[in-house]
Amino acid sequence: MKPSQSLFMVFLLPILMVILPVALLLGLATYMIKEQSLQNYRLQSNDLETLVQMATFDRQLGDLHQRMSEVFSRAEATDLGTMQRYAEYGRINQELSRIGESVDRLSSSPLILDLSQESAATLQRAFYEYRRFVNMANEAATLNQGDPVFYLQEAQRHFTTFNLFSQQIFEALTHRASDRHRESYADLNQSRNSTLWLGLGLFALLISAAFLAAWRINQRLVTVGDAILALSDNRRALPDLQAIERLSQQHSGPLKRIALSLLSFRDTEQQRREAERQVHQLAYYDTLTDLPNWRLMKEHLQHSLETNSQTNTYGALVYLDVDEFKRINDVIGHRAGDDLLIQMATRLKTLEQQGCKMGRLSGDEFVLIVDGLDADKLKAAEKAEFLAQQIQHALTQPYCLDGHHQYLNVSQGLVLFKGVDDSVDQLFQYANSAVHLAKRDDQNTIRFYDPAVQAQLETRTELERDLRLAIEREEFVLVYQMQVDSQGRAIGAEALIRWQHPIQGFVSPGTFIPLAEETGLIIPMGTWVLHAACEQLALWEAAAHTKDLVLAVNVSAKQFQQPHFVEEVAKALELSGASPHKLKLELTESTVIGQVEDTIARMHRLKALGISFAMDDFGTGYSSLQYLKRLPLDQIKIDQSFVRDLHQDADDMAIVETIIAMGRSLGLNVIAEGVETMEHWRYLNEHQCHAYQGYYFCRPVTPEEMAKQCLAPPPVLT
Numbered sequence: 001m002k003p004s005q006s007l008f009m010v011f012l013l014p015i016l017m018v019i020l021p022v023a024l025l026l027g028l029a030t031y032m033i034k035e036q037s038l039q040n041y042r043l044q045s046n047d048l049e050t051l052v053q054m055a056t057f058d059r060q061l062g063d064l065h066q067r068m069s070e071v072f073s074r075a076e077a078t079d080l081g082t083m084q085r086y087a088e089y090g091r092i093n094q095e096l097s098r099i100g101e102s103v104d105r106l107s108s109s110p111l112i113l114d115l116s117q118e119s120a121a122t123l124q125r126a127f128y129e130y131r132r133f134v135n136m137a138n139e140a141a142t143l144n145q146g147d148p149v150f151y152l153q154e155a156q157r158h159f160t161t162f163n164l165f166s167q168q169i170f171e172a173l174t175h176r177a178s179d180r181h182r183e184s185y186a187d188l189n190q191s192r193n194s195t196l197w198l199g200l201g202l203f204a205l206l207i208s209a210a211f212l213a214a215w216r217i218n219q220r221l222v223t224v225g226d227a228i229l230a231l232s233d234n235r236r237a238l239p240d241l242q243a244i245e246r247l248s249q250q251h252s253g254p255l256k257r258i259a260l261s262l263l264s265f266r267d268t269e270q271q272r273r274e275a276e277r278q279v280h281q282l283a284y285y286d287t288l289t290d291l292p293n294w295r296l297m298k299e300h301l302q303h304s305l306e307t308n309s310q311t312n313t314y315g316a317l318v319y320l321d322v323d324e325f326k327r328i329n330d331v332i333g334h335r336a337g338d339d340l341l342i343q344m345a346t347r348l349k350t351l352e353q354q355g356c357k358m359g360r361l362s363g364d365e366f367v368l369i370v371d372g373l374d375a376d377k378l379k380a381a382e383k384a385e386f387l388a389q390q391i392q393h394a395l396t397q398p399y400c401l402d403g404h405h406q407y408l409n410v411s412q413g414l415v416l417f418k419g420v421d422d423s424v425d426q427l428f429q430y431a432n433s434a435v436h437l438a439k440r441d442d443q444n445t446i447r448f449y450d451p452a453v454q455a456q457l458e459t460r461t462e463l464e465r466d467l468r469l470a471i472e473r474e475e476f477v478l479v480y481q482m483q484v485d486s487q488g489r490a491i492g493a494e495a496l497i498r499w500q501h502p503i504q505g506f507v508s509p510g511t512f513i514p515l516a517e518e519t520g521l522i523i524p525m526g527t528w529v530l531h532a533a534c535e536q537l538a539l540w541e542a543a544a545h546t547k548d549l550v551l552a553v554n555v556s557a558k559q560f561q562q563p564h565f566v567e568e569v570a571k572a573l574e575l576s577g578a579s580p581h582k583l584k585l586e587l588t589e590s591t592v593i594g595q596v597e598d599t600i601a602r603m604h605r606l607k608a609l610g611i612s613f614a615m616d617d618f619g620t621g622y623s624s625l626q627y628l629k630r631l632p633l634d635q636i637k638i639d640q641s642f643v644r645d646l647h648q649d650a651d652d653m654a655i656v657e658t659i660i661a662m663g664r665s666l667g668l669n670v671i672a673e674g675v676e677t678m679e680h681w682r683y684l685n686e687h688q689c690h691a692y693q694g695y696y697f698c699r700p701v702t703p704e705e706m707a708k709q710c711l712a713p714p715p716v717l718t
Helices: 003-076 082-107 110-115 117-143 148-232 242-250 254-284 294-311 325-332 334-350 377-395 424-441 451-473 509-519 522-541 565-576 596-609 650-666 678-686 703-711
Strands: 314-322 356-362 365-374 399-401 404-406 410-417 446-448 476-485 490-501 505-507 550-554 583-587 612-618 635-638 669-673 691-693
Touching: 003 082, 003 148, 082 117, 117 148, 148 242, 148 254, 242 254, 254 294, 294 314, 294 356, 294 365, 294 410, 294 424, 314 325, 314 377, 314 424, 325 334, 334 356, 334 365, 334 377, 334 399, 365 377, 377 410, 377 446, 410 424, 424 446, 451 490, 451 509, 451 522, 476 522, 476 550, 476 703, 490 509, 490 522, 490 691, 490 703, 505 509, 509 522, 522 550, 522 565, 522 583, 522 703, 550 612, 565 583, 565 596, 596 612, 635 650, 650 669, 650 678
Parallel strands: 410 446, 490 550, 550 583, 583 612, 612 635, 635 669, 669 691
Antiparallel strands: 314 365, 314 410, 356 365, 399 404, 476 490, 476 691, 490 505
């Protein structure tokens, strides 16, 4: 049977449960009532026949008795002959026999037996006594063996008795027949009523059973329907379908197949939703902290813009950046760094309030969006700053990592927004700009977005783009500033990079060098400088008047800390053919801070190649004599900030004298940069400074100009 036919039978079952039993019940009740009515009819017919027989019997017996009396009277009057008397007596005897049979049948009738068996027996005795005396009277009259009159009198007496008793019995039978008729009618009505009530009871029972079956079927169908609706609604959680599981266990046929199909669909839907949830989680949430990611936070910010526009209130975007997270990550390890980010996310969640959304953008950068601060911009800014202070307090508390406490600082950039006219991307850009300003000012700082500063940052962004293109297009050139000894003779030069912008012309190194340091572009830029300087050094070595020049090349801290920096220097020397003894690398104090041992090891490897070292901008950082004496330096360079006012500032004089004395005690050569006047040169020379560099001797020039300067006579100290 097909499933559809099976289901049709399931729906038809409640109807069949009522119709078929009701039809059978009606047929049975009709048959019983018909049989009972027929039996009642038979009873009434028998009773009526009995009464008719009794009435007929009395009449026939009375007529016979009268005819018999006439026969006897005619016989006594000799009106009848012998043969006639025999014939008459024979007919009377036959009639009596026939009447006797009627009496016997009457005595055995149900009506008279129901009245009284004794009455039937008495009636028979009275008739047979009457018949006996009639026969005796016939024999006496026929055979002349007695007095027939005596027998006739006795017969008359018994006839009178029989007649009286017969009338009594007939009257009693009439009453009894009437009673039997009423009783039968009452029984028939009672039977009909009983059948009716029984039928109604069974009908009610069947209706109840049908309703129960329909209710159970409906419950199953409702259960199936609810399960289908629940499974089809993607916004609701998947139901447990326990009722469907019971259906699959307790039933067979189409319901079992439907239940199993729903359970299978539930499992498939659960797998689909889980896959969809995972895809959504990966698309909109950070895998490490479970916070919303960049994409979802952009959607939250767009919604916040619409909400604040409707409520006419200000919201705030808070951009968080951990200060020096890379150093922390390098020191404690990446796994502990991830644990630190998870703890930060947990602390941020404790600050979450109504109308506040938070997420992780990337690395150590988090963002918070808060709605409905205030309609007044100043009050909104105060509330946003208070929230930033709470964040700062929460995130700067010590973290426990591998049993050790770790501290960190966070910089925060804030920007207020109000209407849908604000752009989501611009707001993120403004907040990011503000956090960069905060990091530039100091650690653990909170800064609001400033449009004027933003303009500078946009210019900086444009400059960064051009700087990347400049590296690709090789728009940089090297110029050289001469370094001289105490006699003013050229002993070397410092290679200085210049950027020849195709539109803006020459860009100051003070503009693009810090940007290159911050963006990491200083590494490819430094590599180019190293190779270009080595090539120039090789050219100078080929000329007699420049072959003794030592070329100083500045190396940034990021470039020097590259794992393959030593190999890169060796490669530049090998490709150019320059002598490593004529190459001097100038390092700043920031190069060795935090990684002294690695720096010393790398410097020794370079020293093994024949390269010399100079400490650039000495005195401006936080040099420690403890590690300074361990560095394989050849020269220290007095920063020009101490030389500029040397002839009129007592503090600068003291610092310069101290540096020269310290260099002498450590066996280091000392060179002063920023020498711009005769007074600078004279003072430094009097205090036994070894070498000099500055505008007084030579400005940064091209390599050709540098060669000409070497041919010119040196200046004279007066």
